[in-house]
Amino acid sequence: MATYIIGILVTVSLFAILAMSLDLLLGYTGLFTISHAAIFGIGAYGAALTMQAFGWGFLPAVGVALGASALVSAAISLPSLRVSGDYLVLASFAIQEVFYSLLVNLDGITGGSAGLHRIPQPSILGFTLTRPLDFLIAYTLIAVLIFIALSVLVRSPFGLLLKAIREDEIVPQTLGKDVVAAKVKIFVIAGCVAGLAGALYGSYYTFIDPLTFDVHASVLILSMVLIGGMGTLWGPVAGAALLIILPELLRFFPFPSEVLGNLRQIFYGLIIIGFCFLRPTGLVRAR
Amino acid sequence: MNLFLQLAVNGIYAGSIFALFGLSFALIFATTKVWHFAQGAVYSGSALIVVALATTIGLLPAILAGVVFATLGGLGCQAGIYGPLRRRGASMLVIVMASLGVTIVGENLLSILFGPSQKTLLVDVGGPIIAGGIVISRAQLLAPIIAVAVVGLALFVLYRTDFGRKVQALIGDEELMQLQGIATGPIRMACVAFGSAILPIAAVMLLLSGTGVSPYIGLPVVLIGAMSLFLGGINSMLGAAIGGFLIGFVENVALYFIPSSWQAAFTYSLFLAIILVRPTGLLGRRLIQSSM
Amino acid sequence: MIHRRNLLIATAFAALLGIGNSAYAQQDPIRVGVLVGTSGASGQIGNWTNRGVEIAIEELNEAAGFQRFSMFSEDSEYKAQKGLEGFNKLTNVDGIDVLITSGSAVLPTIAPLADQRELVMMNVGAQSPAMAGIGKFTFSVIQLADFDIAVMANYAFDTLDFQRGAALYISNDIGQTNVVEFERQFTQLGGEMVAIESFRASDTNYGPQVAKIAAAQPDFVYLVGDVDVAAAATRQIKALMPNVQILTYGGMESQLFLDAAGAAAEGLLYTQTDFDPSSDDPAIAAVAQRYQTRYGEDFTSPFIGYAYDAMMVVAAALDAAGETGEPLRAAIMDRRDFPGITGDVVFRDDGTVSKSVIIKGVRDGAFVLVDRVGASE
Structure with missing residues (x-):
């Protein structure tokens, strides 16, 4: 039982990091994108390919992953400078689809639909994470550090600027603030964090494929932020925990195997709908 | 040259169907301001009903059943989910999430009811017409006619009737209408009903050429609809229909130059480029301030 | 215990x-x-x-x-x-x-x-x-796909005497790996792949892909997709190319496929382990x-x-x-x-199985044995 629970908690910590990073865009800055799984994927593929193709260690690989995902995230920020709201939703969705196509079609590099096998486990300073408990401790620690760093960030003047952009872009603009630079910056930061989650993900599961980073993954991360509570950091963490753990609990009900998978998905859908009605601001309310 | 013409025939066919997707999405989006993702489940549900019933009660009654299901499904989403959420003052984001939730529930209910795999319509519609080496199937012949008829009907109602003027007013400024004491609810529901009812029609056009339908193929329908709308210019029904047609046509003809494995990347990149260069869409006049 | x-x-x-x-x-x-x-x-x-x-x-x-x-x-x-x-x-x-x-x-x-x-x-x-x-x-x-594919490629080239091949596949793991392997085997034998087209799992209309394949005038189409998807693709291939030979793999063999493909399934050939449910x-x-x-x-x-x-x-x-x-x-x-x-299930050292592979096909709406090409290894 212990390993099973530890495994779930590792997943929770990974998605908590992802959801926090998306909330920087969604909750704090008011930028609604459906491309977060793409940035997550850049990190995962960046780190895995660096380790496999160049034989580099885990830390340099993470560095490459961060750089690549920051770069791509900055590129995704470009539409957000030009279009907003409904347009950004669709533009980011298009980016998500293009990314997925690239993963599948550039099979010489990415392994195509078959994905990448045997990704090395994280090894830092001669210590390699192998047991589930190692992963839980290390990944939770990283999640906590990110949480602390981001809570400092959102309380800083920069964080306040982001919230001002969310409320009304025109106001900070007339006050002489560089809204464009702020948007690009927050995309880069969110990209780095999501890319890190990607690197950690690949080295835990030791296997990645394009399906891991498709639009459904983007929607899952999005629903974590929304259910948890936008514009907070505890919210995404709570949302990640809820949406990973609740569907797992369903495994313990004696449903016939043929409808089990469907029932779990229906349950996931009902949670989302239920939250929209009963708690539209999420589990954790922004102050 | 033959290949180019054959791809163009396919492009007109796909474009005609995508025009209906565009019109459907635009009607619902313009009048409810909701990203109706659950439209995908309404689409696949109604198509699955057509396939399931066609062999027992005949194709036309089956289509009618599909239309009834789609209409009820669309109205149900609006009356049961989006409307109540809106009255509670939920943000657009929350309504989008709810719509995704309904999609997930819908897809999986359909999977339990109809099974997860693709079904095809086994109705003999007669062989293709071959003209100068170009093969044109009956479905490919029928689709543009149906599309023009449906879009024409919608435009006629919209621009030539009293009801249509109310719809335009609703799209333009709902508050003003309410101030004038006009009940906007029934108008909105009528648009949702019509927008949903044309989905099974589009589905049948596809099914007639041997394509399959499963509970899980709905999302592209919504996305094509959304892209059509933004491409044609927001709040323009004709624009959405034309936008849809262009997506279908260009996506097919492009295969003359690119391998099919790059088709999706091509379509989405092109769309991205267009809305970045011209956010008002090809036919749009002004950029509506975002509601999100 | x-x-x-x-x-x-x-x-x-x-x-x-x-x-x-x-x-x-x-x-x-x-x-x-x-x-x-x-x-x-x-x-x-x-x-x-x-x-x-x-x-x-x-x-x-x-x-x-x-x-x-x-x-x-x-x-x-x-x-x-x-x-x-x-x-x-x-x-x-x-x-x-x-x-x-x-x-x-x-x-x-x-x-x-x-x-x-x-x-x-x-x-x-x-x-x-x-x-x-x-x-x-x-x-x-x-049986892993590489052996089946070799059998099919050989059968197409040697027995059916086909030179010009085309492939239509679903862009997922099975589709991509199978087609890459088939192309390798078939061209090694001396054949040529004149068109290779793919579609996404959410696509249902393969008309343009089939049009491109038809324009290349292949002797056969090697088709890879999930059962239901392949059935729909079979119908769409036959609608444009009524006489083309479709080759595929054993995963197809099910009532589901026959129901969804209808008359278009007629004449289809595929590799199968020595399996006959009837x-x-x-x-x-x-x-x-x-x-x-x-x-x-x-x-x-x-x-x-x-x-x-x-x-x-x-x-x-x-x-x-x-x-x-x-x-x-x-x-x-x-x-x-x-x-x-x-x-028979015979394991090799690496845990993979070695089974005899046969060529089966659809005749009169049923799956029948077409050719015994011999056991693997």
Whole structure:
């Protein structure tokens, strides 16, 4: 039982990091994108390919992953400078689809639909994470550090600027603030964090494929932020925990195997709908 | 040259169907301001009903059943989910999430009811017409006619009737209408009903050429609809229909130059480029301030 | 495992109390885990796998006279993450003794863990050549795709005398790997692939791809997709090219395919392990009968057969090994050769299976044997 629970908690910590990073865009800055799984994927593929193709260690690989995902995230920020709201939703969705196509079609590099096998486990300073408990401790620690760093960030003047952009872009603009630079910056930061989650993900599961980073993954991360509570950091963490753990609990009900998978998905859908009605601001309310 | 013409025939066919997707999405989006993702489940549900019933009660009654299901499904989403959420003052984001939730529930209910795999319509519609080496199937012949008829009907109602003027007013400024004491609810529901009812029609056009339908193929329908709308210019029904047609046509003809494995990347990149260069869409006049 | 003397004592007790031998044995059945995708578009194959194991266990338990095996099933959605969680649940919570699974995204993630736990794992669905040697405790009861593809490429070039090939495939793992391998084999023989086109899993209209293929005027179209998708593609290919030969692989063989493809299925050729669900062979007939009785539909898909055979291999090897884990693995490798309703199961050193491959086809709306091209190796 212990390993099973530890495994779930590792997943929770990974998605908590992802959801926090998306909330920087969604909750704090008011930028609604459906491309977060793409940035997550850049990190995962960046780190895995660096380790496999160049034989580099885990830390340099993470560095490459961060750089690549920051770069791509900055590129995704470009539409957000030009279009907003409904347009950004669709533009980011298009980016998500293009990314997925690239993963599948550039099979010489990415392994195509078959994905990448045997990704090395994280090894830092001669210590390699192998047991589930190692992963839980290390990944939770990283999640906590990110949480602390981001809570400092959102309380800083920069964080306040982001919230001002969310409320009304025109106001900070007339006050002489560089809204464009702020948007690009927050995309880069969110990209780095999501890319890190990607690197950690690949080295835990030791296997990645394009399906891991498709639009459904983007929607899952999005629903974590929304259910948890936008514009907070505890919210995404709570949302990640809820949406990973609740569907797992369903495994313990004696449903016939043929409808089990469907029932779990229906349950996931009902949670989302239920939250929209009963708690539209999420589990954790922004102050 | 033959290949180019054959791809163009396919492009007109796909474009005609995508025009209906565009019109459907635009009607619902313009009048409810909701990203109706659950439209995908309404689409696949109604198509699955057509396939399931066609062999027992005949194709036309089956289509009618599909239309009834789609209409009820669309109205149900609006009356049961989006409307109540809106009255509670939920943000657009929350309504989008709810719509995704309904999609997930819908897809999986359909999977339990109809099974997860693709079904095809086994109705003999007669062989293709071959003209100068170009093969044109009956479905490919029928689709543009149906599309023009449906879009024409919608435009006629919209621009030539009293009801249509109310719809335009609703799209333009709902508050003003309410101030004038006009009940906007029934108008909105009528648009949702019509927008949903044309989905099974589009589905049948596809099914007639041997394509399959499963509970899980709905999302592209919504996305094509959304892209059509933004491409044609927001709040323009004709624009959405034309936008849809262009997506279908260009996506097919492009295969003359690119391998099919790059088709999706091509379509989405092109769309991205267009809305970045011209956010008002090809036919749009002004950029509506975002509601999100 | 139950100690023999304890068993004797317990049996004596049971006899004293007037309950049968079986009542005692029920307390400790061998736990069989099944980890497949049952939701999503490929859920059908997962359901077939579950049913195959279910009827095998039913049969084994009836033969034993007590509940010798019990079954625990989890959904992997055929994804690495859900697969690992399902695996952890099965091993840590349900305490399974052996695992029957599939999914080329799931197997690479869990195979190293199965090795750590010394858990024997039977692959009954993942055909990617990358599955060879992924774990010491992993055995593939299904033949990996490379051999089937070689047989098909040879058959197309030598027997059918085809020079110009085309391929239409679904852009997922199975589609991509199969077509790359087919192209390699067919061009090596001297043939030419004149068109290779793909479509996404969410696409339903393959008209433009088929148009491009038709323009290249191939002798045949090699088609790879999930059963239902391939059926729709078959109809669309035949609509534009009524006379073209369609070649595909054994996954197609099911009533589902015939129903969805209709008349367009006529003349289709595919590779299959020596599997005939309507055979007079008493073993196969009994399974078909049991399947029909239990689920009210005909036994047609080989995926049911692979799952059934995997369970039977486990049971047979257990008779020799006595317990699961390393002894079971050793017993499977020791014996190597097991009978199966999808053809004899003969394991190689790397845990993959060597089966005879035949060419089958659709004639008059039914699957029939076309050619015996001989066993592998």
